[in-house]
Amino acid sequence: MWLPANQPAQFYAGGGSIEALRGAGKARTDHGPEDWVGSTTTRYGMATDGLTKLDNGQWLRDAVRGHPENWLGKAHAARFGGDPAVLVKLLDAGQRLPVHCHPSDAFAQKHMGSHFGKTEAWIIVGTPADGGNVHIGFQEDLSESTVADWVAEQDTTAMLGALNAVTVKPGDTVFVPAGLPHAIGAGVFIVELQQPTDLSVTLEWKDFLDSEAGGHLGFGYDVVLDCVDRSAWDNDRLKQIVRHAESESPVxxxxxxxxxxxxxxxxxxxxxxxxxxxxxxxxxxxxxxxxxxxxxxxxxxxxxxxxxxxxxxxxxxxxxxxxxxxxxxxxx
Structure with a gap:
């Protein structure tokens, strides 16, 4: 089934690269930086925002739940029921995204009432000519109190400066385990795969979100900061998650x-x-x-x-x- 653009409103700018890919007039360019493709997942706290609607007016989510083996296959349906267990987005960072991370399955189940956390991966499909910047993982081991102080003071300089700055180009991929703090730089355009939730712990909420509560999703930073990976990510660790995957093979x-x-x-x-x-x-x-x-x-x-x-x-x-x-x- 062919799918039109599905761009729920977001807090950050972008959308031009999505329109350039899809064709003029086929996508939002004003704060439509994310196209949720074939989505059975809603935005956090929303009833239907983010869901894909089929030509017949039915939500894809409801179509899949109604016939899970047809849509997902017997093995998948036996494991996950009527949930595809994946969320796909086109993400066009029209500005740098804030420093944030996502909970693991175990953390989300314990504290957030969600079966899934949010491990994700980025397939880089567009960047500025000289490459794009992403920020991934802390350079050094950090104490719980240090990260908590940065968040309380909204010390953007310290948070961003503590992360590894990595240059990426089209053809690169980045696997982002749950808990790993990160930020995507302006001009980076990706196909993003995620576990099917909208759970983000936004460490750097000031000048991005309307309130501090949006940063901790209402659970409190005293709770959600426990999901942050505060360990050091050196070059050897980064090489395990950032790689170049260009190939002329059919698959x-x-x-x-x-x-x-x-x-x-x-x-x-x-x-x-x-x-x-x-x-x-x-x-x-x-x-x-x-x-x-x-x-x-x-x-x-x-x-x-x-x-x-x-x-x-x-x-x-x-x-x-x-x-x-x-x-x-x-x-x-």
Whole structure:
């Protein structure tokens, strides 16, 4: 199923790169920096904001819940029920994002009433010409009191300066484990895979959010700061999560085994053979045809599609280059 842009309002600027990919007039450019593609996840505290609506007026979430094995396959449905267990976004950072992190599954279950935390990964698809900046993980081990003081004082200089500054270019990927503090720099455009929640602990809330409460989601910083990874991330550790994954192969695994229990992503090209799976497709370049057991689908640059597991195996013809986003790896 072809999907139009789905851009819930956000607190930060962006959207131009999403429109440039999708085509003029096909996306918001005013504070629409996130396109939630094939989303069955709502924004934090909202009833429907963030959900994808199908052409027939039904929420994709409700369609999947109604026929989970059709959409997700038997093994996935047995493990996760009617939840795809993945959220895909196009994210266009029109300005630097604040320093923040996300809770783990265990922390979210204990403190936030959520089955999922929010491990995520970034597939870099656009940056300024000389590369884009992202900030990932503290350079040194930090005490609980140090981080708490920075947050209380909203010491942006200290928080940002304590993180590792990393230059990324198109073709790079970054796996971001839960708890890892990070900030995405202005001009970085990504396909982002996440666990299906909108749980963010915003350490740097001043000048970004309306209130301090938005930073700790109403739970209090005394609670949520316990989810922050305060350990040192040296170059050896960073090399495990930041890598270059460019390849001319028909199918390239972009995120590797460490991410597979959370989500998976492939760069696919003409000649690819694809297994049956619920999947969300983001076409980055060219055009081509996805040939499934149920018929052929023409795909052009900027298109986004959701495919049910029941579509079966598929092949890719043409000059298409796309990102195929997949749920966690599950076997019976």
């Amino acid at each position: 390239t695994d972009l995120l590797g085994p460490d991410a597979a229990s959370f989500f998976r992503a492939q760069r696919i090209r003409g000649g690819a053979s694809l297994d049956a799976s619920f999947s969300i497709l983001v076409a980055l370049e060219g055009s081509g045809t996805i040939r499934t057991e149920n018929g052929d689908v023409a795909v052009n640059k900027g298109d986004t599609y959701v495919f049910p597991h029941a579509a079966g195996p598929a092949t890719v013809d043409g000059e298409l280059v796309a990102i195929r986003c997949l749920p966690p790896e599950v076997t019976l």
